[in-house]
Structures are given as structure tokens and as C-alpha cells.
Amino acid sequence: MPSPKHYVRRGFRLRGNTLVLLFIFFLIGLFLHYGGRTQPVVAFWNDIRRIIGIGPSNADRPERNPYKAPEPNEDVASDDRRRNPANDASEASDEASDETNSGNKVEMEQSGNARFDFEKQAGFILPVSKAEGTLVEHEGYTLHYRDEYKVADWVAYPLLAIELSGDAERDREQFRPDPLVRNGTALTSDYTRSGYDRGHLAPAGDFKYSQRMMSETFYMSNISPQVPQFNRGIWRELEELVRAWARRDNGLYVVTGAVLKPGLETIGRTTEVSVPEQFYKVILYCNKPDIRMIGFLLRNEPSDASLRTFVVPVDQIERLTGIDFFPKLPDNLERDLESRNRDAMVADWFSY
The missing domain is CATH 3.40.570.10 (Extracellular Endonuclease, subunit A)
Known part of the structure; x- marks a missing residue:
């Protein structure tokens, strides 16, 4: 009796690849939004904490320098x-x-x-x-x-x-x-x-x-x-x-x-x-x-x-x-x- 054939589906797998693509687009979006920050991961985490109602701790706040005013967003x-x-x-x-x-x-x-x-x-x-x-x-x-x-x-x-x-x-x-x-x-x-x-x-x-x-x-x-x-x-x-x-x-x-x-x-x-x-x-x-x-x-x-x-x-x-x-x-x-x-x-x- 011939053995049953096993078919392997090749090429694009919708469910798994879609998740990967979504994750890649998510990372690109994070980079575009936070790429200008000196510490993008910290900036992202602080934004999440503010959204859920947890402000940054005192340790997260940079020491205030009274001799440095905010720099302009553009020249x-x-x-x-x-x-x-x-x-x-x-x-x-x-x-x-x-x-x-x-x-x-x-x-x-x-x-x-x-x-x-x-x-x-x-x-x-x-x-x-x-x-x-x-x-x-x-x-x-x-x-x-x-x-x-x-x-x-x-x-x-x-x-x-x-x-x-x-x-x-x-x-x-x-x-x-x-x-x-x-x-x-x-x-x-x-x-x-x-x-x-x-x-x-x-x-x-x-x-x-x-x-x-x-x-x-x-x-x-x-x-x-x-x-x-x-x-x-x-x-x-x-x-x-x-x-x-x-x-x-x-x-x-x-x-x-x-x-x-x-x-x-x-x-x-x-x-x-x-x-x-x-x-x-x-x-x-x-x-x-x-x-x-x-x-x-x-x-x-x-x-x-x-x-x-x-x-x-x-x-x-x-x-x-x-x-x-x-x-x-x-x-x-x-x-x-x-x-x-x-x-x-x-x-x-x-x-x-």
C-alpha cells in the first residue's frame, strides 16, 4: 500500500508573517518618533508611564541646570x-x-x-x-x-x-x-x-x-x-x-x-x-x-x-x-x- 503523501506549504504564511511585519512597522514607528531623543527607550518608557498614570520617579528626572535654557526646535x-x-x-x-x-x-x-x-x-x-x-x-x-x-x-x-x-x-x-x-x-x-x-x-x-x-x-x-x-x-x-x-x-x-x-x-x-x-x-x-x-x-x-x-x-x-x-x-x-x-x-x- 503506497504511503500517504505529505504536502508542505511553501511561501508566504499569512498569520506568522503578518505579526512579524506589524512588529517591524511598530519598531520603525518608534524610531521615527523617538529617534531624535538621546535616550529613545527611556523616552518611550516614560511616555507609557504617563499614559497609565505613573509619572517618572525622581531618579528619572535629569538634574536641573539653571544655566541651560531649552534649545529651539528649529534654527x-x-x-x-x-x-x-x-x-x-x-x-x-x-x-x-x-x-x-x-x-x-x-x-x-x-x-x-x-x-x-x-x-x-x-x-x-x-x-x-x-x-x-x-x-x-x-x-x-x-x-x-x-x-x-x-x-x-x-x-x-x-x-x-x-x-x-x-x-x-x-x-x-x-x-x-x-x-x-x-x-x-x-x-x-x-x-x-x-x-x-x-x-x-x-x-x-x-x-x-x-x-x-x-x-x-x-x-x-x-x-x-x-x-x-x-x-x-x-x-x-x-x-x-x-x-x-x-x-x-x-x-x-x-x-x-x-x-x-x-x-x-x-x-x-x-x-x-x-x-x-x-x-x-x-x-x-x-x-x-x-x-x-x-x-x-x-x-x-x-x-x-x-x-x-x-x-x-x-x-x-x-x-x-x-x-x-x-x-x-x-x-x-x-x-x-x-x-x-x-x-x-x-x-x-x-x-x-
């Missing part, structure tokens, strides 16, 4: 509307009507301090730089932008105690190109994975009075490459000290910037951004008849030293930068203030 410099100062001003005007604490620029006369006659001159706070650059005036501060370095060599603004309190939040802001700089600023992507922080010259924390003015501090014209441990360490400590002095003294004039010179290291994917080796602050207090000035010069590197060790005569910073600070002071007074030595300035500023 906003390629958006023509961002390049047009008129559109930018129009947007700011529209947004201002929705803000509860935007206010107007706070003037030094609101400090309550008695003012010298020379303080009342237009542009009293503005330094004079020997180098060519672009003068850019925002509501909260004025800066001198050096296009060849893509960094400002000075930023100047009055700092009053009233400006240090308010509801403005830096978490709402993003770094973005400055629409008032004609030749363009660095892009935020120029700093990505460079090893340097996007370091503020005029700190966001000095403008809590107004969300609009705080937002201005995130223009890339106000940003300079800083070593992370410097930016988050000694530089932050100096910014906090200046704010403490502004509260104590009711108001100060602040000029801060980078020391720029040829041959600096550069970073940047699209733009060559110079990395300063040093940063400075020059601070002036006026309350007639009292007046005092102090300068700080710091290397762009981590430090655990006391801030007092970074105090230098202001004329030393002038020689190094080619910038004349507070040129509208009477000449004799300017020479006296700018030539004071470290011990005298420390005694003037740190003694109370």
Missing part, C-alpha cells in the same frame, strides 16, 4: 521673521499686553539715591571702545558687539534693587539670535556639544522685574562661551555678590564683558565663536556725595578662590581691553577711582 536664525527687528518689536509689543509684570525700564533716579549732575548726562553709563563694533540697545541693557569674535566686549546697564524682585522666570526663555545685529550673531547650535556653556554677560537674574527684559538676556549677542565649572561656579558667585550689593546700596551701574584679542580658540558649527580667556566686571556706586568703583578680572576657568583675589584696578582692565569705562566722569575723579588698588577697593566694598 530660528533661518526664520526671516526673527531677522526683522520690526517684526520682533511688534511681537514683543503684543506679548507685553499679556504680561502682568513687564513694566517699563527702571531708571536710576528711582533708586532713591542722590544723583550727581554728571550722572544725568545721556549715555552716562556707556563705555567707549577703541575697536569697531555694533552698538545694540535693548530695553534692559546696551552692548557693544564685535562681529569678528561673535561676542560682545561690553554690556552695560543700571541695576536697581527693584529689578531683582518679580515673577519673571528664565525657564520660559530660549536662546536665540539677536535681530538687531545686522551681520548676525552666533547660533545656539554653535555651542551644542562644544564643551562650553552659553554664558550670560548681563545675567537673567538681574531682570526678574520684567519677563520681557529677562527674555532679552537670552539673545546670543549677550552670550559668550564659558567653561561650565566657571559659569556655574565663581562667575555665578560674582553675579550673586553684585545683586547683593545692589540691594544693599539701592542701585549700581554695571559693565561686564569678555576680554577679546586675536588668536583665541573658536567653537561653532556654522559660525566661528571666539572663546575668551578672561571676563571682567566694573561696578560704580553713586549716592552724592559718596562714590566708589571696583573692578573684577577672572580667567575663564574653575576657581575656589575668594572673590576678593580677583579685584583689580579698573585702569588695568582698561589697558587690557582698550575700553574707557565711565568716560563722562570728571577727569580727576575718574583717574582717582580707576587707579585705586585692591586693598582700598576691598575695604570700600567688602567692609559692610
Whole structure:
């Protein structure tokens, strides 16, 4: 009796292959949705936990870095509307009507301090730089932008105690190109994975009075490459000290910037951004008849030293930068203030 024939079905098997194809399409979908995340599996798992009502644990939350604002989803410099100062001003005007604490620029006369006659001159706070650059005036501060370095060599603004309190939040802001700089600023992507922080010259924390003015501090014209441990360490400590002095003294004039010179290291994917080796602050207090000035010069590197060790005569910073600070002071007074030595300035500023 012949043995029965066994037939084997070859080719496409509907049920098994369909499951495999569905799984492959599912993986492709996951890749397309989460491929841009640095940790796609973690991002997917956190999404699942949120859907079923289980939020990420504290261990899952990255440590908050107060010096890093969210990066734009797209390169906003390629958006023509961002390049047009008129559109930018129009947007700011529209947004201002929705803000509860935007206010107007706070003037030094609101400090309550008695003012010298020379303080009342237009542009009293503005330094004079020997180098060519672009003068850019925002509501909260004025800066001198050096296009060849893509960094400002000075930023100047009055700092009053009233400006240090308010509801403005830096978490709402993003770094973005400055629409008032004609030749363009660095892009935020120029700093990505460079090893340097996007370091503020005029700190966001000095403008809590107004969300609009705080937002201005995130223009890339106000940003300079800083070593992370410097930016988050000694530089932050100096910014906090200046704010403490502004509260104590009711108001100060602040000029801060980078020391720029040829041959600096550069970073940047699209733009060559110079990395300063040093940063400075020059601070002036006026309350007639009292007046005092102090300068700080710091290397762009981590430090655990006391801030007092970074105090230098202001004329030393002038020689190094080619910038004349507070040129509208009477000449004799300017020479006296700018030539004071470290011990005298420390005694003037740190003694109370």
C-alpha cells in the first residue's frame, strides 16, 4: 500500500508573517518618533508611564541646570521673521499686553539715591571702545558687539534693587539670535556639544522685574562661551555678590564683558565663536556725595578662590581691553577711582 503523501506549504504564511511585519512597522514607528531623543527607550518608557498614570520617579528626572535654557526646535536664525527687528518689536509689543509684570525700564533716579549732575548726562553709563563694533540697545541693557569674535566686549546697564524682585522666570526663555545685529550673531547650535556653556554677560537674574527684559538676556549677542565649572561656579558667585550689593546700596551701574584679542580658540558649527580667556566686571556706586568703583578680572576657568583675589584696578582692565569705562566722569575723579588698588577697593566694598 503506497504511503500517504505529505504536502508542505511553501511561501508566504499569512498569520506568522503578518505579526512579524506589524512588529517591524511598530519598531520603525518608534524610531521615527523617538529617534531624535538621546535616550529613545527611556523616552518611550516614560511616555507609557504617563499614559497609565505613573509619572517618572525622581531618579528619572535629569538634574536641573539653571544655566541651560531649552534649545529651539528649529534654527530660528533661518526664520526671516526673527531677522526683522520690526517684526520682533511688534511681537514683543503684543506679548507685553499679556504680561502682568513687564513694566517699563527702571531708571536710576528711582533708586532713591542722590544723583550727581554728571550722572544725568545721556549715555552716562556707556563705555567707549577703541575697536569697531555694533552698538545694540535693548530695553534692559546696551552692548557693544564685535562681529569678528561673535561676542560682545561690553554690556552695560543700571541695576536697581527693584529689578531683582518679580515673577519673571528664565525657564520660559530660549536662546536665540539677536535681530538687531545686522551681520548676525552666533547660533545656539554653535555651542551644542562644544564643551562650553552659553554664558550670560548681563545675567537673567538681574531682570526678574520684567519677563520681557529677562527674555532679552537670552539673545546670543549677550552670550559668550564659558567653561561650565566657571559659569556655574565663581562667575555665578560674582553675579550673586553684585545683586547683593545692589540691594544693599539701592542701585549700581554695571559693565561686564569678555576680554577679546586675536588668536583665541573658536567653537561653532556654522559660525566661528571666539572663546575668551578672561571676563571682567566694573561696578560704580553713586549716592552724592559718596562714590566708589571696583573692578573684577577672572580667567575663564574653575576657581575656589575668594572673590576678593580677583579685584583689580579698573585702569588695568582698561589697558587690557582698550575700553574707557565711565568716560563722562570728571577727569580727576575718574583717574582717582580707576587707579585705586585692591586693598582700598576691598575695604570700600567688602567692609559692610
